[in-house]
Amino acid sequence: MTRPLLAVEHVGMRFGGLFAVNDLSFEAGQGEITAVIGPNGAGKTTLFNCITGFYKPQVGRMTLSHPDGASFLLERLDDHVITRRARVARTFQNIRLFAKMSVLENLMVAQHKRLMAASLFSVAGLLGLGRYRNAERDAVELARHWLERVDLLDFADVEAGSLPYGHQRRLEIARAMCTGPLLLCLDEPAAGLNPRESAELNVLLRSIRDRDGIGLLLIEHDMSVVMEISDRVVVLDYGRKIAEGTPAQVKGDPAVIRAYLGEPDDAETGRPPC
Amino acid sequence: MRGPVRDAALAAFVAAALALPMLGFRLVDSASGLTLAGRFDLVAWAAGLVFAGRLGLRLLGGLLPSLPALPAPPARLGDMRRHAGWALTAFALVLPFLPFADRNLVDKATLVLIYVMLGWGLNIVVGLAGLLDLGFVAFYAVGAYSYALLSQTFGLSFWVCLPLAGLFAALFGLVLGFPVLRLRGDYIAIVTMGLGEIIRVVLQNWQDVTGGPNGITGIERPSLFGLSFKATAPEGQRTFAEFFGLEFSGDHRVIFLYFLILALALATNLFTLRIRRLPVGRAWEALREDEIACRSLGINPTMVKLSAFALGAMFAGFAGSFFATRQGFISPESFTFHESAVILAIVVLGGMGSQIGIVLAALLLVGLPEWFRELQQFRMLAFGGAMVLIMLWKPAGLLSRRDPTIRLGDAG
Numbered sequence: 001m002t003r004p005l006l007a008v009e010h011v012g013m014r015f016g017g018l019f020a021v022n023d024l025s026f027e028a029g030q031g032e033i034t035a036v037i038g039p040n041g042a043g044k045t046t047l048f049n050c051i052t053g054f055y056k057p058q059v060g061r062m063t064l065s066h067p068d069g070a071s072f073l074l075e076r077l078d079d080h081v082i083t084r085r086a087r088v089a090r091t092f093q094n095i096r097l098f099a100k101m102s103v104l105e106n107l108m109v110a111q112h113k114r115l116m117a118a119s120l121f122s123v124a125g126l127l128g129l130g131r132y133r134n135a136e137r138d139a140v141e142l143a144r145h146w147l148e149r150v151d152l153l154d155f156a157d158v159e160a161g162s163l164p165y166g167h168q169r170r171l172e173i174a175r176a177m178c179t180g181p182l183l184l185c186l187d188e189p190a191a192g193l194n195p196r197e198s199a200e201l202n203v204l205l206r207s208i209r210d211r212d213g214i215g216l217l218l219i220e221h222d223m224s225v226v227m228e229i230s231d232r233v234v235v236l237d238y239g240r241k242i243a244e245g246t247p248a249q250v251k252g253d254p255a256v257i258r259a260y261l262g263e264p265d266d267a268e269t270g271r272p273p274c
Numbered sequence: 275m276r277g278p279v280r281d282a283a284l285a286a287f288v289a290a291a292l293a294l295p296m297l298g299f300r301l302v303d304s305a306s307g308l309t310l311a312g313r314f315d316l317v318a319w320a321a322g323l324v325f326a327g328r329l330g331l332r333l334l335g336g337l338l339p340s341l342p343a344l345p346a347p348p349a350r351l352g353d354m355r356r357h358a359g360w361a362l363t364a365f366a367l368v369l370p371f372l373p374f375a376d377r378n379l380v381d382k383a384t385l386v387l388i389y390v391m392l393g394w395g396l397n398i399v400v401g402l403a404g405l406l407d408l409g410f411v412a413f414y415a416v417g418a419y420s421y422a423l424l425s426q427t428f429g430l431s432f433w434v435c436l437p438l439a440g441l442f443a444a445l446f447g448l449v450l451g452f453p454v455l456r457l458r459g460d461y462i463a464i465v466t467m468g469l470g471e472i473i474r475v476v477l478q479n480w481q482d483v484t485g486g487p488n489g490i491t492g493i494e495r496p497s498l499f500g501l502s503f504k505a506t507a508p509e510g511q512r513t514f515a516e517f518f519g520l521e522f523s524g525d526h527r528v529i530f531l532y533f534l535i536l537a538l539a540l541a542t543n544l545f546t547l548r549i550r551r552l553p554v555g556r557a558w559e560a561l562r563e564d565e566i567a568c569r570s571l572g573i574n575p576t577m578v579k580l581s582a583f584a585l586g587a588m589f590a591g592f593a594g595s596f597f598a599t600r601q602g603f604i605s606p607e608s609f610t611f612h613e614s615a616v617i618l619a620i621v622v623l624g625g626m627g628s629q630i631g632i633v634l635a636a637l638l639l640v641g642l643p644e645w646f647r648e649l650q651q652f653r654m655l656a657f658g659g660a661m662v663l664i665m666l667w668k669p670a671g672l673l674s675r676r677d678p679t680i681r682l683g684d685a686g
Contacts, residue, residue, distance in 0.1 A: 052570065083572035090570050098563035101556075102678035108553075109560040110571045115553040126548055136680075144682065156682040179571055 003065040005030040005215040006051070006183055011060030011075075013046055013239075020046040021057065022239040028183065028232075030067070033209050033216045035226045035247075038236035039259055044219045045093060047236070048185055051217070052090045053079035064088060066182060084113050089181035091172045093188050093219075099161025103152060103171055106160050107143035110178035115139055146174040150204060166197040170204065177208065183215045184208065190222040198222055202229050227251065235259065278332035286325035293320040359630055366536055370529045377525050382644050384532045384600065388593055389640045391539040393620040393632040394546055395589030400618065401627035402546075402555065403582035404562025405454070406463040408614050409470025412450065413443040413587035415477060415609035417594025422490040422604055423483070432496035432599050436592060443591025444584040446473075451583035455576055458565075470614055478606040489605025495527065496534065496599050503527035531600050538596060542589045543629055549585075551679045558582050559627075559679075616640070623664055625671025634672050 004027040013021040021043040028034040036044050049055040051062060051074060062074040064086045072086040082088050098106050108115070118135030147153045150170040155163060160171060169189060176184055189205070190198040206229055209216055220226045226233065226247065233250040235243040237259040243250050250256055297316040302309050366387075370380050392414060399407045420439040424430050430438075450469045454462045477484045484490070495503060501514040503526055514530070515522040549555045557578045560568050565575055598604050620639055624631030638660060664672065 054566075054569075078574075079569045080572050080574045083570060084574075092567070092570070096564050096567035096570075098560045098567065100563055100676060101559060102681075104680060104682055105556060105559075105678055108680060109556050109568070109573070112553050112557055112571060112573050119552055119554075126545070126552070132552075140680070140682065147682075153682075157678055175571070 003063070003071070004028065005065060006217070007061075007063045007065075008047075008051070009061045009063070011047070011050060011057045011062060013043075013050055013055055013057045019239045021050065021236075024060070024236070024239070024241055026234045026241060026244060028215050028217050030182070030215045031209060031213050032231040033205060033218060033229055035218045035220055035230035035233045036236060037220060037226055037233060037250075041238075042236040042259075043239040044236055045187060046239075048090065048187055048217075048219060050075070052088055052185060053077055053082040064183065083179055083181070087180060087182045088185065089176035089179045089183070090185040091169075091176050091187055091189060093191065095165075095168050095172050097160040097168055097172060097175070099159070101160060102157050103147070103160050103163070104140070104143055104156045106171060106175050107146060107178045108139055110175045111139045111142065113179075142178060146177055149177075149207070150174045151200075166193055169193065169197075169201075173204065173208075177212070181214060183217060185217045187219050188221060189218070190220055190225045193222075195224075198225055201225065205229055278329055281332060282325045282329035285328040286321040289324035290317055290321040293317045362630070362633060363540065370532055377528050380525075380528050380532050382641065384528070384535055385644065386636055386641045387532070387535040387539050388597060388600075389617065389620060389636040390633050391535065391542050391593045391596075392590060392617045393624065393636055394539065394542045394629065395586050395593065396617050396621050397586075397624075397627065397629070397632060398546060398549075398558070398589070399582050399586035400621050402550065402562065403558040403579065405579060405582060406459065406618075407466045407583075407586070408463045408611075408618060409450070409466035409468070409473075410586070410590055410617050411609045411611070411613040412470040412473035413446055413590035414594040414597070414613070415473055415606070416443045416446045416587075417591030418598040418604045418609070419477060419484060419490070419594075420591065421595035421598045422493045425494045426490065426492075432494065432595070436595050439595035440588040440591040443594065444588040447584040447587025448580055450587075451580045454583075455579055467611065467614070471611065474606050474609050474611075477609070484606075487605060487607075489603060489607075490598075491603045493598050493602050493604065495602065496530075498530060503530060531596075535593075535596055535600075538592055542592075545589075546629065554578070554581055556679060619661075623661070623671055625668070625674035627676060628671065628673040631671055631673035 006028040008027070009025050011021055011024045012019060024043075024047065026034075036047060038044055046055065050057045053074060057075055060075070063071055064074055065071040066087070072082075074082055074086060074088070077086060083090075098109060101109070115132075115135055119132045144153070144156075147156055150173060152163075152167060152171055152174065155167065160168070163171065169192070173184075173186065173189065176186075186205075190201055193201060202225060205216060205218070208214065218226070218230065228247075230247050233243075233245065233247050234241060235250055235253070235256050237255075242255045242259055243253040245253070294317050297320060298312060298314055300311045300313055302311045366383075369375055369383060392410070395413075396407065396410045399405050399410070417439040420442045421432065421435040424435045424438060425432070450466070453469070454465050457465060478487055480486070497503070497511075498514060501517050502511055503514050513522065514520075514526055520526070550559075557568065557573050558581075560571075560573065561575060561578050568575055568578070597608070601608075616639060620632055620635040623639065624633075624635035642660070668674070
């Protein structure tokens with residue numbers, strides 16, 4: 001049996017007395033979009049920070065398995081090692097681009113690992129050797145490929161900070177993809193997008209799943225995105241998993257409805273949906 | 275009407291409070307010893323002038339023209355800047371041979387170039403990597419003392435010591451870089467300032483090795499491929515003047531030192547321009563923009579920060595050993611915090627990350643005060659005034675526009 005791309009087992013993360021994530025287990029497969037949803041404060045972003053190494057969970061295990069058989073215990077690795085070796089990339093809830101650098105430069109920074117090796121830690125690069133120049137050309141080609149995919153080719157030489165919000169979101173996804181990930185973690189990619197932009201986002205995320213064959217892990221509030229593109233949905237509330245399944249299964253789950261809409265006090269004065 | 279008057283009265287009160295201790299009292303040396311004389315008329319004048327000026331400004335402020343705008347930069351500024359760079363380089367190359375160039379001018383140009391080189395070195399740390407380093411002079415000192423001690427203890431020549439001095443300074447950069455790795459922004463500034471002072475205090479007190487406050491004298495002067503610039507060559511060597519059949523002149527050494535620092539500074543510039551386009555350089559700038567995003571892209575911030583610290587320090591080390599060989603004498607007094615502040619001011623005024631801006635700022639901050647020494651105490655006033663004007667006109671520095679390191683279609 002093949003191992004899933006990401007297996008999260010009994011992960012717990014405590015801040016003081018508060019369990020932000022509590023005994024959480026789920027799996028995310030390759031070539032699948034797994035959405036993590038839940039009300040505000042359910043622990044979704046904390047979970048992401050644990051997977052990408054920005055937090056260290058106190059208990060539990062997170063295993064990332066590559067198709068070639070290599071596997072990594074994410075809770076033991078530093079954040080930058082997780083991206084570099086375990087090949088997990090992420091975006092942020094509040095966009096974190098290199099605002100003063102150009103769009104293309106943002107994508108070049110994402111290919112740091114490969115370019116650094118090709119430049120022999122800058123020695124070959126300083127001497128202008130062909131080996132580095134070829135690597136740089138390849139890197140620009142990859143960047144161009146992703147600029148086309150996210151429809152930003154015309155903005156390649158523009159300062160990233162000057163792009164409109166929706167473009168910045170797409171650029172951040174392109175930048176994460178330029179690191180060559182096997183698992184892409186997206187923290188609310190549709191936040192602040194208008195309906196047309198979020199429809200385009202759906203197309204982009206589907207194409208990443210189908211064309212690149214990698215796994216996507218997605219935190220999202222926008223149900224039109226979640227229900228339309230997710231293969232599996234994991235629902236969190238107060239740090240615990242309360243439901244898991246296909247979008248259709250989750251939508252009808254009474255526990256999920258309770259978490260989102262609250263428990264009716266009695267039949268007459270049930271709290272209105274917010 | 276009441277508002278402006280109250281405002282002007284308040285300003286006059288502040289002026290009077292400041293003027294009282296500064297202008298109001300004077301020590302008079304009389305027969306009975308030192309006595310304190312009051313000069314309260316001056317205080318009244320100061321307060322009155324400030325009152326009138328402030329009131330006038332408030333009432334007529336709308337009528338005064340606002341600060342004239344600088345001419346808009348031409349659209350093809352990038353190209354112009356490249357040309358300006360070549361033009362400045364060419365000018366620097368012929369400077370010592372121009373008719374008006376005397377020994378004094380070349381000497382001052384050498385001093386400016388030392389600061390240009392230090393500015394370019396610090397620019398790697400502050401301008402590119404965004405690590406506010408207030409102790410940069412420590413590496414300058416390490417370079418200077420490395421050369422002085424190596425040359426006096428082991429009799430090594432300047433050309434052997436130069437790379438060694440750079441290496442030592444880079445090692446110090448690594449060592450001093452470690453404590454500041456976990457810090458950001460202002461905290462880095464405070465810690466690096468402390469580390470810079472520690473180095474100076476060590477130099478001052480380690481009498482056996484560094485000579486303490488007396489410094490090190492009689493440091494070996496550099497030679498050109500074994501040709502010395504002394505009046506008479508030591509055993510088995512020839513002097514520069516003999517070799518080229520010139521009459522001996524002290525100017526030869528001054529001009530040689532000028533070209534030496536010019537070459538060192540240009541090498542620094544070339545290095546910076548190249549490394550900016552390499553992955554390390556881009557990682558430095560990315561780190562300045564957002565460290566968390568860097569980590570999410572698999573960049574190890576520790577390595578990036580340390581490399582910036584070490585490389586910046588290396589150039590300070592080169593500059594330091596040049597300083598030692600030019601002066602022939604070094605002491606801890608040359609490496610005070612004031613130097614760090616001047617170098618940082620050069621980088622900030624130049625517009626963080628701009629190479630030509632740093633040249634202009636060095637001319638302004640080091641060159642002008644040197645030329646206007648005749649103005650005596652007023653030169654610091656002019657210096658402060660110039661800085662205020664720059665901050666009003668160009669809050670981001672003289673040249674703050676940034677060119678991308680790569681454009682789509684460039685590589686190919």
